[in-house]
Amino acid sequence: MMGVAVYLATAKSSEWSRRWGWLFLIVLFSAFADIDFFPALFGRLGLANALHRGITHTVLFAVGATALYLILAGAVRRKFMWKPALILLVAYLIHLVFDIFAEDGKAPYGIAPLYPFNNTYLYGPWLIFPKIHKATWTEVFSFNNVRVALFEIVVFGILIAMVAGLRLFIDRRQRHHA
Numbered sequence: 535m536m537g538v539a540v541y542l543a544t545a546k547s548s549e550w551s552r553r554w555g556w557l558f559l560i561v562l563f564s565a566f567a568d569i570d571f572f573p574a575l576f577g578r579l580g581l582a583n584a585l586h587r588g589i590t591h592t593v594l595f596a597v598g599a600t601a602l603y604l605i606l607a608g609a610v611r612r613k614f615m616w617k618p619a620l621i622l623l624v625a626y627l628i629h630l631v632f633d634i635f636a637e638d639g640k641a642p643y644g645i646a647p648l649y650p651f652n653n654t655y656l657y658g659p660w661l662i663f664p665k666i667h668k669a670t671w672t673e674v675f676s677f678n679n680v681r682v683a684l685f686e687i688v689v690f691g692i693l694i695a696m697v698a699g700l701r702l703f704i705d706r707r708q709r710h711h712a
């Protein structure tokens with residue numbers, strides 16, 4: 535959902551309905567870190583939290599993913615795509631920042647974004663996003679999770695609406711001055 539907000543901010547409002555590739559890339563970058571949760575969920579359920587927030591939740595991994603994008607996009611477009619790369623990097627890093635403020639059910643709490651250079655875990659001091667319970671499949675669809683999901687939809691819904699409104703406002707002003 536964070537990705538949608540970044541998309542609306544970085545694509546011209548007149549192009550919102552068309553730039554699906556760009557939307558896909560941003561959502562991919564802003565959600566990719568949590569890919570470490572899926573294999574565990576489909577494998578041994580108890581491991582879901584153990585593997586969550588590992589190597590993909592580091593700045594090094596974010597930079598690596600961005601570098602990969604630069605190489606691939608550069609090869610396809612024959613251009614140094616530093617601007618979109620920068621946006622994708624920011625989208626990735628926002629995920630890490632949000633996870634610092636998200637409730638974590640198990641030690642080590644939070645994330646260690648500077649691993650392997652520095653093993654300090656960052657967590658809190660306030661937790662904005664309550665925990666999603668996912669130790670078992672029944673828990674995945676429990677009432678608690680529905681409530682948490684609703685809360686996140688409302689928070690991000692407001693954020694997305696604000697970003698969209700701001701972008702519309704800026705685009706309209708630019709059209710007036712053009």
Ligand SMILES: [Zn+2]
Pocket residue numbers: 567568587591629633
């Ligand atoms: Zn995460």
